[in-house]
Amino acid sequence: MENLKQLKLENQICFPLYVIAKEITGLYRPFLDELDITYSQYLVMMVLWENDGLTVSHIGDKLFLDSGTLTPLLKRLEAKGFIVRKRKKEDERVVEAFLTEVGKQLQQKACEIPKKIQQKIGIEPEDLIQLKDTIQKILSKIEK
Template sequence: MDTHLPHAEAALRLDRQLCFALYSANLAMGKLYRGLLRELDLTYPQYLVMLVLWERDGLTVSEIGERLYLDSATLTPLLKRLEVAGRVSRRRDSGDERQVIVTLTEAGRALKAQAQGVPEQVFCAVAYDLPALKSLKQELESLREKLTGA
């Protein structure tokens, strides 16, 4: 993509759209993760929740949502499925009944060992060198911050 603004007609070409480049890359990344996570019996959004809880267990639904940029209405059914699968448990906070605390079960903690190879498999599939991948990640994070006004 060049840095000059295209003429009005060229501006509407699909191959000039940043949003489509991001969208199609996201689709490809999702397909890659689906294949890797199938053996763990996790969907990609469930995997993201597990990553958050493996970093810090015992978070509220709203804290998980903040980390993942998801609202409670999206997270609640996802967490219910993880609970039915025996990966997490949910309980009301005794200090604030409005808050639901999510904790890993023994099976959820054990799943971390099975998931250890996923990041390396993704790195190999992406076929970027490490500095380029770090730079890409930083650029995407910067873009997200600019778009969300953070």
């Protein structure tokens, strides 16, 4: 019977993580709608704002996404004029993503989003940092 308690939803670590991820992502929606991007596209843009000109595989590694998931995201961002994709001259199998001027300008509009999210959540920055650090520790233990 003791083992059955382990299967209760309230005893699972995965469930509150799933719910908080879903809810926080939802908080981003109105701000990202103003930028005409989805949350997944926002993640890609943040990676490129930090390091422009990365290969698709490098972006995928940073975001834990496979190319089958990432390629459609990049195509949509390219269609919106935020990025361009180019094949490497040395190896045409390798595709790199670069920000356009419009994509670079989008960064300025996005700068206020983290502060707005923090205000919506209503939790102290130190608590968020501690939560992020704890999650990062867990991730580092389960990463492949």
